[in-house]
Amino acid sequence: MEISSMMPITSSTMDTYEASKAKELTKSFNEVLKDTTQKVQAQGQRQEELRDACRDFEAYFLYTMFKEMDKTVMKSDLIPEGQAETMFQDMMYNEISKEASQGMGTGLGKMMYEQLSRTYNQFDK
Template sequence: MKTNGIDFSASYPIDNIYKTQTQSQKLENFEAVLKKASEEKDDKALKEACQEFEAYFINQLFKEMRRTIQPGGLIEKSQGEEIFQEMLDEEYAKSASKSNGIGLANVLYKQLKGRL
């Protein structure tokens, strides 16, 4: 659909920029928290960093699972709905990691604590 010379049906790179920035920021944040926890020998910060990593991992699982679902239905998903779904999945992942999730945070914590 074109309106005033602008093609609104084209896929804009802003989607990919948004996703890439947030993923790289999360990894950088995890690395920074992990480094701080190791320098200060802070168990609480280490546990939080492990939970953040588990939340990131679970969120990636959600994304890959959603990719396997065939698009379709009566109404096509809008860009806003896709962003909302990503944000909701992220919150689900955070909530799962806070309540023992899949156990990855506990395993990481035990291994990293032994090294600190």
């Protein structure tokens, strides 16, 4: 093997090599950063979906509670109840339960969210 035919290592060759390595590392860093950002955004979206589901469950629970409470009220035969009145009461209980579950609500949705997010985060790891 003849050494004279080999390309001599010069400072410009080393600079080119180091520049290509730096470019490769920057590219891989940017890819990792992009992947991490996407994962964080997806996790934030999942957390928001979980919060919405807990809030919806709280609203459904309150709706069911209002319906059962209404059954305990004594009905009078003086004014007969019609189909429209029953439908209106259902819609009213539905809206009241949605409003009651917004903001602070009863705290049921918040407790569920905290518990489920802890459990959910254990499975993400």
